[in-house]
Amino acid sequence: MPVQTHGPLPGGTTAPAPGLRRFNDAPAPEAEAALLECFGSHRWAQRLAAHRPYPDVEALLAAADEAGYDLSPSDHTQALAAEVSPALGPDAPHAARLALDAAHAEYERTFGHVFVICLDGYRPSEHPDQMLAGIRERLGHDEERERAVTADEMRRLARGRIMALVSSQ
Template sequence: MPESSAASAADPGLAGVNALPVERCRAEFARCLDVGAWVEALARGRPYASRAELLAAAGEYAAAVSGTEIADALARHPRIGERAEGEHTEARWSRDEQSGLEGADDDLRAALRDGNAEYERRFGHIYLVCASGRSAAELLADLRARLDNDPATELRVAGRELRAIALVRLAKLLDAQEAAAGRPEARP
């Protein structure tokens, strides 16, 4: 068995991603980062020999995302502190990523809303941060610190955060494929 086939067989999540029909693969990758060039590069790179290889490629391709692509992707993200509605994958992931806001009191939520509004006035796009594992107070402190950035610097920071979210979501996609492989009804 070739090395990439053996690695893929040992990792049902990776095997699932490698085996997806190309259109479904594109749709799944777009849930992680809805930037066409990134999605296409990842889809063309299949099959991946390991999760590490896939994540490294995803990070490399995400680093090449342009300012315009970042701005377009920002327009599709929910604001920090706003609950994503629906049961689709992206909404569930967003709620999970922002779970640190669940215990925030009304004053902290109001400060985040005000900070979001100030940020949007200053930069012309939403405040985006990889919120996974971070508390509401940490997110507010980050938001306030980033208000001191100039627009070009902030676009780079937002791009870095967008890439971090993409990698977190790609890991979730791999985990979901692994879980699906364990369910008999999910097997082809």
């Protein structure tokens, strides 16, 4: 992932891009609120906001990953409670919607939380197949395995959301 910078500084370093600079300079409550939109754990958001300023996006993403690995089960539960199950677009076939609705219900009954999946890197036209394949595969997991996969998917979602947050001009 390329470093997001904005022009050279003395000594050959580069300044953070405007979005990252605004994030670094924002008051802590504002930064925490923005981070909670990326990942719904208050502890995670507070930790990332407290360690600002970040010299570049990679440092922020690394800190987000590290903070994600350090969360307690209750922190993960809090973050999952802030998520909504991914849905298909309005132009998706009715049969695909029915299949996904049934799969979501079974997943939530089995694991007690919404199904999360990061679809970054897939074209929107691939989302229905990826969601259905992912949820069907993961329904075969035991609780421990699914907890680990869900945590990975949440970290991936957070990374994409952070990129969007700091990429704004």
